[in-house]
Amino acid sequence: MTEITGNTKVWAILADPIHHVKTPQALNALMRGRNVDGVLIPAHVGAEDLPGFVAGLKSMRNLGGFIVTVPHKTAIVDLCDEVSEQARAIGAVNTVRRKADGRLVGEMLDGAGFVAGLRQGSIEPRGKTVYLAGAGGAANAIAFALAEAGVSRLTVANRTRSKGEDLKQRLERHHPSVPVEIGTPDPSGHEIVVNATSLGLREDDPLPLDAARLSPDQIVAEIIMQPEMTALLAAARERGCRTHPGRPMLSCQLELMADFMGMRP
Numbered sequence: 243m244t245e246i247t248g249n250t251k252v253w254a255i256l257a258d259p260i261h262h263v264k265t266p267q268a269l270n271a272l273m274r275g276r277n278v279d280g281v282l283i284p285a286h287v288g289a290e291d292l293p294g295f296v297a298g299l300k301s302m303r304n305l306g307g308f309i310v311t312v313p314h315k316t317a318i319v320d321l322c323d324e325v326s327e328q329a330r331a332i333g334a335v336n337t338v339r340r341k342a343d344g345r346l347v348g349e350m351l352d353g354a355g356f357v358a359g360l361r362q363g364s365i366e367p368r369g370k371t372v373y374l375a376g377a378g379g380a381a382n383a384i385a386f387a388l389a390e391a392g393v394s395r396l397t398v399a400n401r402t403r404s405k406g407e408d409l410k411q412r413l414e415r416h417h418p419s420v421p422v423e424i425g426t427p428d429p430s431g432h433e434i435v436v437n438a439t440s441l442g443l444r445e446d447d448p449l450p451l452d453a454a455r456l457s458p459d460q461i462v463a464e465i466i467m468q469p470e471m472t473a474l475l476a477a478a479r480e481r482g483c484r485t486h487p488g489r490p491m492l493s494c495q496l497e498l499m500a501d502f503m504g505m506r507p
């Protein structure tokens with residue numbers, strides 16, 4: 243697209259605050275690369291206005307879909323006309339497609355982005371034992387995607403134990419063939435170790451797990467993108483582990499989002 247015309251299709255990202263989002267730059271560049279006559283715009287929408295705004299979007303016939311982020315990922319679930327079983331189990335949606343009849347279809351792609359990122363790094367989770375630190379929003383999405391990918395065992399370790407147990411119960415209900423355990427800070431005995439907590443963003447954060455228990459046969463993966471070399475990844479390298487950074491989760495997810503929302507010529 244060189245200019246916006248009457249034929250240009252529109253996508254959006256809904257957030258509050260909005261100024262920090264990088265998705266417009268990323269997806270507009272992706273659309274240029276795909277030769278799509280489309281534009282993705284930032285929409286600054288507060289939580290109280292979300293239902294009315296989304297109801298209006300349903301009637302916008304040249305809207306392809308939209309991305310939702312903080313604080314709307316949970317509230318949007320009930321505003322969609324359809325959501326995937328996985329998104330329903332996670333309780334969150336981050337990508338919505340608008341069908342031609344105006345129906346809104348929601349999906350959660352955080353976890354699929356993480357798994358696609360692993361595969362892009364030649365790490366196949368199928369059949370592997372996985373330790374997952376965290377049970378928050380990101381960890382929920384990643385846990386369901388790992389179960390979907392067919393890991394052989396999943397251990398969930400979270401500071402607040404009840405949230406870990408709640409995640410375990412929902413995983414067992416939707417993926418009865420995947421054994422799920424509640425873990426301790428000790429990640430030993432797993433082939434892949436994942437940090438899905440927010441720890442590592444700040445310099446003074448504690449490590450999300452006991453890195454002294456890591457061994458060279460383990461792969462350690464991050465969801466934190468900034469800094470690229472988190473304290474956990476540095477500690478894992480020191481222990482001889484193969485490491486996988488946080489960035490591919492986002493880059494792979496952008497492709498998945500574009501596909502889901504129909505960003506094609």
Ligand code: ATR
Nearest residue numbers: 376377378379380381400401402405438439440441
């Ligand atoms: P996100 O959407 O980024 O996943 P979130 O839902 O707030 O954010 O989840 C943050 C995760 O990091 C949770 O697993 C949280 O643990 P709790 O469930 O116990 O809150 C974890 N986390 C954040 N700060 C932590 C800390 N100081 N120590 C241990 N875990 C922490």
